[in-house]
Amino acid sequence: MTDNITERFIEAAKRVGAEVLRMNTLQDAVTYIKDTAKGNTLVPETSLVKRHHLRALLSEAGADVFTGKFRNAGELPGAGITFCNFCLADTGTVVLDSTDEEMRLATTLPEMHFILVDPTKILRDNLAAVEPMTAFHQGNEPKFIAYITGPSRTADIERVLTIGCHGPREVHILLVAGISSDLMEN
Amino acid sequence: MATNDTYKKSVEAAIANPKLSKALHLFGDAYLIARENAYRGLDFEAMRTELAAIKDEVRVRRKELLAEFIQNAEAAGSKVFIAKDTKEANDYVINLAKQKGARHIAKSKSMVSEEAHLNKALEAHGIKASETDLGEWIIQLAGQRPSHMVMPAIHMFKEEVAELFTKECGTRLTPEIKTLVDHARLRLRKEYFNADIGLTGANFLVANTGGIGLVTNEGNARLCATLPKVHVVFAGIHKLVRNIEDAIKITRLLPRNATGQLLTSYITWIRGAVPVNGEQKEQHIVLIDGGREALYESKVCQNALRCIQCGACANVCPVYQTVGGHVFGSIYISAIGIILTAFYEGLDKAKEITRACIGCRSCVAVCPSKIDLEEIILHLRNEVTKDFGMGVVKNVAFKAVMKNRGLFHSMVRAASKLQGPITHKNRSDSERRIIRHLPLHFMDRDFTEWRDLPSIAPKSFRDQFDSIPQQVTNPQYRVGFFVGCGADFVYPEVGVSMIKVLNSLNVEVVFPKSQNCCGIPALYAGDTETGVDLAKQSVQAFTDAKVDYILCICPTCTMAIKRDFVDRLADHPQWSAKAMALSSKTMDASAFMENILGASAKLKAMGTGKAVTYHDSCHLKRGSNVWKEPRALLLASGHDIKEMKNSDRCCGFGGTYSFLSHPQISRQITKDKVETIQDTGVKTVATDCPGCMIMLKGAVGKADETIRCVHTMELLAEALDKTK
CATH class of the missing domain: 3.40.50.10420 (NagB/RpiA/CoA transferase-like)
Known part of the structure; x- marks a missing residue:
């Protein structure tokens, strides 16, 4: 069943223009990112990034991991790298708690966005997201949750679909088993 | 009036610029395909019913x-x-x-x-x-x-x-x-x-x-x-x-x-x-707020605020596709734009565009919030008429003439005699009984330049009915026939054909003579008062007739009896129960034949193998959800159906829309329809609506004389004749 959902997610995400790859290990994903990303790379310090030492892994692999405040990374940084909270299989969507500003900058400004996804976090569809979305909004602290479905697009000139309007031009989803099963963390 | 002139000029300018219209047509076609794919595996009807309920609860x-x-x-x-x-x-x-x-x-x-x-x-x-x-x-x-x-x-x-x-x-x-x-x-x-x-x-x-x-x-x-x-x-x-x-x-x-x-x-x-x-x-x-609270408070229009601003009502609108959003709208455009303009900017700002809706109900079919946009627009048109009038021609026609059934019908009879010199003498066949040029000086020259108009039949259906033989000895049903003006005065042969087919299926047809026009033309022009009066006349006629079902061969009449009579008479206690009783047993003739009589199983033997293409009339498909039935009957009676592109796109008729309010826009919409018919290469186009027949016979005839446009009932009757 899980695998079926994963297949559906892969198909849906590809249909909207995302690259989706299955990776055997986190290290393989790191190598892929290092080979694909160009320019400075924004990696917000989230709990999963810390737990998996992602910044260190990327630096060791030779990626240009940006170390300052992301507002100073330029108007068009090269890449942003994040984990995710959960995904939606029917639409190929990645859901990301982006309340932390560094997370928002790393996913809106760069040319490319790499997302590390544990397949156990893929939900059937957006109706299945009602529960975790409601859980995010318990209490009353400020929240910024982003649904990301493929790269940025527009059809505003002559209704011709054009990729890469104001957000990332490329979205790379890397499936890695065993990185996290908690929908509330990223 | 300055605004009226500006508006007319903007319509003309838009029509003179076919580049935009062409782009909007391509977009509209691509949109329909993309949308269909997007909903695959989902129940759109259930989803939009749920959304409507959510939005209604929010309103309350x-x-x-x-x-x-x-x-x-x-x-x-x-x-x-x-x-x-x-x-x-x-x-x-x-x-x-x-x-x-x-x-x-x-x-x-x-x-x-x-x-x-x-x-x-x-x-x-x-x-x-x-x-x-x-x-x-x-x-x-x-x-x-x-x-x-x-x-x-x-x-x-x-x-x-x-x-x-x-x-x-x-x-x-x-x-x-x-x-x-x-x-x-x-x-x-x-x-x-x-x-x-x-x-x-x-x-x-x-x-x-x-x-x-x-x-x-x-x-x-x-x-x-x-x-x-x-x-x-x-x-x-x-x-x-x-x-x-x-x-x-x-x-x-x-x-x-x-x-x-x-x-x-x-x-x-x-x-x-x-x-x-x-x-x-x-x-x-x-x-x-900006007018939203007032809109929420309007019982008739409040559903417009269910809108989630998807823009689909424009994407599918033939008027939008013809003139674009700068003409057909203000800040908000197309069907929803008419309503929002009236409430957010004022009725005066909306008065031209309330009349620009052709009434095809494409927007209603596609709306994700299940808003009956057409109904709300009709209501606003009525408000506009109250405030600004509806023009002399319509005023005399509806108020003075139509409400008086005797006067209306005798005027039509007189007209059928007077029109002789302008019709084509040597073509007695109904398909050629047309007006090439109108002499009426108050009408635009443009009227018959691009389409022929039908002439009034020499003998109306109501004057023929008593002489139509009906040999049904032990009828399975007695049905009342609501003929409608188009079939009564222009195409009586459609009614005659229907009787022939029904008789062969063991059904007797009754024709209550005191029935009058369904009132939709008056209502569309914003004249509710005449609409109510006409509804009462026909409700009485059919209540007295005590029939099993009421059949129409005009889908606009079907909608009028099923829906509008009930609405129009809701505040008249002695009438509303009668109207509801009639509503529940009224249907289109092809729906009755197929769904009640199972006619396609009985017609099976009649093989003619003739190719036809089928045009879905707006009010039949989107008003009564009938589109499979006529196809089943045509197939069963031995016709091959070659579907045209966008078969359910409006033909451009829209009643008085194509004659009085927006003939220029109609002309463009009709042109599209004629092209899609010609593209099939088929020489017979069938439809189930006398209004569409007026438009298509006229325009198809001008484009290609070898293409014939007929009502499904006529084809069924012909197939029956061949098997005898």
């Missing part, structure tokens, strides 16, 4: 939900301001900007800011607003307004965009879409970084979280909400929903219906004052 509980929203948003650090009108909303933003010393606002798309003319108001105070949505930026540079709710610059071509961008940046840009999009990406990036305030709209306001939602594709709204220190949300009060589940349900319909996407690239959920550059952001939510 709106005050309580608004209070809940404000409380939750404030608890999360937002400031909420309720603006009674757009001026108050603009003033709030201007004052805020002044307080903050802000000179520059980066804006993402917000239709209500268009409604408020916010940019202009800001400019007057020296505050620069930069649109960052690509389409909005294009029209801002062009100094225009959006011509579509979702794609604001849909009316512009890449060459024009290249011109605008070149002028703005001083470097020549080639008219290649990719180049232009890349330019906008780079050029607008600095606007987010430089802006003091970021302003976005909201697709929903979630009461139980105090958060807002943004449904976007380009990614500019996320940047507007992230980079500047202050975030202003500019939204209409009708965007409220109860909870996240409601909002998610909207996101399942909105992108599918707007652009045929399963989901847009981004859905952004923002609650409260999120962090910004090591501090806390200032978030101001400006909620605008």
Whole structure:
């Protein structure tokens, strides 16, 4: 069943223009990112990034991991790298708690966005997201949750679909088993 | 009247520019396919029924939900301001900007800011607003307004965009879409970084979280909400929903219906004052009434506020496809635009466009919130008529003549005699009984230039009925025939054919002679009073007739009896029960034959093998959901059906629309239909509506004399004759 959902997610995400790859290990994903990303790379310090030492892994692999405040990374940084909270299989969507500003900058400004996804976090569809979305909004602290479905697009000139309007031009989803099963963390 | 003239000129100018219309047609065709794919495996009808229920509940509980929203948003650090009108909303933003010393606002798309003319108001105070949505930026540079709710610059071509961008940046840009999009990406990036305030709209306001939602594709709204220190949300009060589940349900319909996407690239959920550059952001939510409360209070029109602003009513509208959104709309365009213009800008502003709707109900079929847009537009047209009149021709025709059945029918009889000299003498066959040129001096020359008009039959159906032999000895049913004006006076042979087919299926037909016009022409012109009077006449006639069913061969008449008689007579206690009783047993003749009699199984033996193409009349398919039935009957009677493209697209008739209010627009819509018929290569086009027959016989005849247009009943009767 899980695998079926994963297949559906892969198909849906590809249909909207995302690259989706299955990776055997986190290290393989790191190598892929290092080979694909160009320019400075924004990696917000989230709990999963810390737990998996992602910044260190990327630096060791030779990626240009940006170390300052992301507002100073330029108007068009090269890449942003994040984990995710959960995904939606029917639409190929990645859901990301982006309340932390560094997370928002790393996913809106760069040319490319790499997302590390544990397949156990893929939900059937957006109706299945009602529960975790409601859980995010318990209490009353400020929240910024982003649904990301493929790269940025527009059809505003002559209704011709054009990729890469104001957000990332490329979205790379890397499936890695065993990185996290908690929908509330990223 | 100046506005009337300006409007007429704008219609003519739009028609003289076929480039836009062609683009909108291509878009409309592609949209239908994308939308169908997007809904595959889902039950659109169930989804939209649920959304309608959600929105209705929100309407009822709106005050309580608004209070809940404000409380939750404030608890999360937002400031909420309720603006009674757009001026108050603009003033709030201007004052805020002044307080903050802000000179520059980066804006993402917000239709209500268009409604408020916010940019202009800001400019007057020296505050620069930069649109960052690509389409909005294009029209801002062009100094225009959006011509579509979702794609604001849909009316512009890449060459024009290249011109605008070149002028703005001083470097020549080639008219290649990719180049232009890349330019906008780079050029607008600095606007987010430089802006003091970021302003976005909201697709929903979630009461139980105090958060807002943004449904976007380009990614500019996320940047507007992230980079500047202050975030202003500019939204209409009708965007409220109860909870996240409601909002998610909207996101399942909105992108599918707007652009045929399963989901847009981004859905952004923002609650409260999120962090910004090591501090806390200032978030101001400006909620605008601006006529919405009045719309909520209008029993007849309130459903319009179920709208989730997907723009689909424009995408499928033949009038929109012909003239574009700058003619057919104001700030908001197309069907929903008519209603919102009336409430947000005033009935006077909407009076021309309320008449521009042809009544084809395409918008109703596609609406994700199940709004009966046509019905609301008809109501507004009635209001316009009350306030501004409906013109002399219609006034005399409806009020003085039609209400008096005797006078109406004897005038028609007289007309059938007087028209002799202008019809084609040597063609007695009904298909050639047409008027080539109208002598009536008050009518436009354009009238018969592009289509022939039917002449009035020498003997109406009502005058023929008694002489039609009916040999049904032990009838299975006795049905009452509501003939309708088209079949009574123009195509009586359709009724004769229907009787022949019904008799062969062991059904006897009764014709109550005191029935009158269904009243739709008067109602469409905004004359409710005549409509009520006509409804009473026919309700009485059929109540007295005591029949098993009431059959129509005109789908507009079917809708009138099934739906409108009940509505029109709802406030007349002695009539409403009768109207409801008739409504429940009224149907289209082909639906009766197929669904009640199972006729396609009984007709099986009749093989003629003749190729036909079928035109779905608007009111049959979208008014009565009948489209399989005539096809089943045609197939069973030995016809091969070769489907035309967009078989359910309007033929351009629309009753008085094509004669009096908008013949120029009709002409274009009809031209499309004729082309799709010709493309099939088939020489017979069948339909189930005398109105469509008037339009198609006339226009197809002018285009190709060898193509025949007939009612399904005629083909069935012919097939019967052949088997005898």
